[in-house]
Amino acid sequence: MIKFNEKAPYAPVEYLYDVEEILYKGRSRFQEIIVIRNPYYGRMLLLDDVVQITERDEFFYHEMMTHIVMHSHPEPKKVVVIGGGDGGVVREVLKHKTVEKVFFVEIDEEVINVSRKFFPTVSAGMDDARVEIKIMDGADFVLNRKQADIDAVIIDSTDIIGFARSLFTTDFFNNVKNCLTKDGMFVTHTESLHFHKDIVIEIQEVLKKVFPVVDLYTAPIATYPGNWWAFAVASKNLSPREVRRRYDISTKYYSDEIHRQAFMPIGMYEKLMQRKLEW
Amino acid sequence: MIKNFRIEKHHAGIVAKATLFKCLRYLDKEVVETPFLLIDGEKLREKVSLIGRSIRNSTVFYAVKANPDREVIRFLHALGTGFEIASEGELELLLSIGVEPAKIISSNPVKSLKFLKLASTTGVNRFSFDSPDEVEKLAHHIPHCDVYVRLSVPNEGSEWPLSKKFGVELDEALALLCRARDRGLNPAGITFHVGSQCTNIYNWNIALEKAKTLWDMAEKSGIRLRLLNIGGGYPIAYTKSVVSIESIERNINALIYDKFPEDITVHLEPGRAVVGDAGIFVTTVIGKAKRSDENWLYIDVGVFNGLMESVGGIKYSYIVETSKQARHKKQWTVAGPSCDSFDVIDKNVTLHEPQVGDIVLILSSGAYTVSYASEFNGFSIPKTILI
Numbered sequence: 269m270i271k272f273n274e275k276a277p278y279a280p281v282e283y284l285y286d287v288e289e290i291l292y293k294g295r296s297r298f299q300e301i302i303v304i305r306n307p308y309y310g311r312m313l314l315l316d317d318v319v320q321i322t323e324r325d326e327f328f329y330h331e332m333m334t335h336i337v338m339h340s341h342p343e344p345k346k347v348v349v350i351g352g353g354d355g356g357v358v359r360e361v362l363k364h365k366t367v368e369k370v371f372f373v374e375i376d377e378e379v380i381n382v383s384r385k386f387f388p389t390v391s392a393g394m395d396d397a398r399v400e401i402k403i404m405d406g407a408d409f410v411l412n413r414k415q416a417d418i419d420a421v422i423i424d425s426t427d428i429i430g431f432a433r434s435l436f437t438t439d440f441f442n443n444v445k446n447c448l449t450k451d452g453m454f455v456t457h458t459e460s461l462h463f464h465k466d467i468v469i470e471i472q473e474v475l476k477k478v479f480p481v482v483d484l485y486t487a488p489i490a491t492y493p494g495n496w497w498a499f500a501v502a503s504k505n506l507s508p509r510e511v512r513r514r515y516d517i518s519t520k521y522y523s524d525e526i527h528r529q530a531f532m533p534i535g536m537y538e539k540l541m542q543r544k545l546e547w
Numbered sequence: 548m549i550k551n552f553r554i555e556k557h558h559a560g561i562v563a564k565a566t567l568f569k570c571l572r573y574l575d576k577e578v579v580e581t582p583f584l585l586i587d588g589e590k591l592r593e594k595v596s597l598i599g600r601s602i603r604n605s606t607v608f609y610a611v612k613a614n615p616d617r618e619v620i621r622f623l624h625a626l627g628t629g630f631e632i633a634s635e636g637e638l639e640l641l642l643s644i645g646v647e648p649a650k651i652i653s654s655n656p657v658k659s660l661k662f663l664k665l666a667s668t669t670g671v672n673r674f675s676f677d678s679p680d681e682v683e684k685l686a687h688h689i690p691h692c693d694v695y696v697r698l699s700v701p702n703e704g705s706e707w708p709l710s711k712k713f714g715v716e717l718d719e720a721l722a723l724l725c726r727a728r729d730r731g732l733n734p735a736g737i738t739f740h741v742g743s744q745c746t747n748i749y750n751w752n753i754a755l756e757k758a759k760t761l762w763d764m765a766e767k768s769g770i771r772l773r774l775l776n777i778g779g780g781y782p783i784a785y786t787k788s789v790v791s792i793e794s795i796e797r798n799i800n801a802l803i804y805d806k807f808p809e810d811i812t813v814h815l816e817p818g819r820a821v822v823g824d825a826g827i828f829v830t831t832v833i834g835k836a837k838r839s840d841e842n843w844l845y846i847d848v849g850v851f852n853g854l855m856e857s858v859g860g861i862k863y864s865y866i867v868e869t870s871k872q873a874r875h876k877k878q879w880t881v882a883g884p885s886c887d888s889f890d891v892i893d894k895n896v897t898l899h900e901p902q903v904g905d906i907v908l909i910l911s912s913g914a915y916t917v918s919y920a921s922e923f924n925g926f927s928i929p930k931t932i933l934i
């Protein structure tokens with residue numbers, strides 16, 4: 269059987285996947301897009317040779333990326349999803365009855381097309397009437413958004429040192445803040461707490477210069493090197509640790525109980541930020 | 548608009564992801580005039596906490612010559628690091644920042660009179676030496692100071708060997724320690740330097756063995772030493788990974804534990820290891836040319852204004868700004884901006900083709916770069932920016 273050897277430049281480990289079939293291979297303006305099938309994970313989406321999602325476990329990432337901010341906000345109506353061209357986050361956002369509008373901002377239309385074709389269960393929400401697809405750089409979208417009417421902004425991008433870097437600048441974070449309502453929430457994935465805790469800290473610090481409330485939660489992601497994945501969450505005043513709405517949607521991993529335990533204990537968080545966690 | 552850089556697997560072993568991330572964030576935000584040197588403060592913090600950790604009774608004195616930028620020194624001072632200096636200029640810099648003289652040593656075996664005069668008025672009182680004349684100078688200017696003799700040791704395996712200029716053999720070293728004692732100085736110990744960027748771990752074995760021999764010889768002559776200054780030499784990764792500081796220090800610590808008294812004081816003088824891989828030179832392509840079969844890439848920093856060590860054999864890793872469309876790599880000869888034909892940084896460098904005006908990042912360039920730079924040919928000395 270042929271193998272796929274993942275080469276994320278900064279991972280100190282390399283994963284090797286069995287490949288039953290290469291279903292798609294193409295190059296967009298931005299990146300190389302590949303879809304393979306693995307006997308355990310099912311279909312897998314690779315961007316520039318880095319695993320993004322797999323059919324089997326995509327819900328861990330998509331649920332945890334989405335439902336923390338959606339449940340800590342009292343009534344999320346307008347949501348912006350930047351990146352996440354596979355549609356997984358959009359699907360999760362739409363599970364919330366309060367949602368009236370989703371701006372789905374993806375820079376690479378090819379990822380959307382590939383997901384529609386090869387990941388129908390992930391891309392399922394894209395055609396919902398509440399969803400408006402915008403093919404553009406998410407940084408430009410928030411820059412040009414003049415009113416503060418967004419309840420949640422969710423960033424599901426590729427690696428932070430690649431071209432998705434425009435979604436990690438201080439200007440970008442400021443622009444996000446400017447388009448959020450007073451209870452608005454922002455979440456972005458950061459890095460592995462095992463391998464790149466210094467970057468996790470760095471992003472927390474940068475966000476603290478922009479938002480009054482900044483916090484961090486984690487989720488276990490089997491296919492991302494370092495697995496113990498950190499999400500940075502920020503708001504203008506509400507703590508994301510609190511579940512402010514009844515949990516009544518169908519999920520596989522997320523629940524109100526998981527919501528509360530996903531955050532780092534306060535003492536550990538403080539130690540992390542003081543750079544006293546040594547590993 | 549963010550800049551697009553070619554980051555590849557081989558870069559990952561050279562520059563930390565967090566350092567690169569900070570550097571790229573800086574470049575995305577600032578409109579900057581190149582060339583300049585970015586130094587990642589967090590990386591400095593990490594290196595300072597790492598170095599010396601595995602050697603008991605050790606104190607770290609940062610070798611100021613590696614990068615004497617005021618902000619870098621201030622940052623290191625705040626972290627509690629000591630400093631190793633060689634000149635009145637370095638001493639003035641430290642004093643102006645408020646570094647206590649008790650945190651300063653000088654391992655320059657041949658000191659200028661100006662330096663000694665300034666040192667004598669400020670209370671700096673630990674010096675290396677390796678000649679009778681230096682004993683006389685020290686006895687005259689700074690009576691009763693602590694002195695440690697510079698022993699010559701092999702520098703094979705170091706990319707930047709030092710020993711030929713300084714250091715004496717065992718018998719002469721002993722005679723010098725005795726002479727220092729007789730002239731009223733305090734013969735405190737021994738120093739050596741295995742050579743900068745030392746990738747041969749056995750250099751420390753040989754050096755410590757030799758130091759032990761001298762230690763015992765001194766004892767027989769009635770001089771009880773207590774200080775061992777093991778210099779610097781820890782390597783950093785330029786184009787390939789190097790033996791880790793932990794492994795080097797575990798080896799050194801075991802040897803010291805084995806050979807020397809329990810109450811020994813150990814001094815370390817890292818320079819490159821502290822600041823080298825915290826630094827990224829940010830440069831711009833100013834021209835390209837094809838001369839017979841050779842592709843030339845001209846950037847705005849060269850041998851004279853920052854990359855002097857390339858002449859001595861240091862090879863750097865480069866990250867180039869290119870459009871996503873540039874798929875093919877070429878072999879390049881990388882040259883600096885001056886008109887001197889000596890100003891060639893590297894040959895046979897495989898890179899994606901950048902355009903004139905694109906940025907080229909030079910990794911692991913925090914040490915012995917800007918501190919060597921001149922204004923030859925009218926090119927200014929690059930600034931250092933601590934981020």
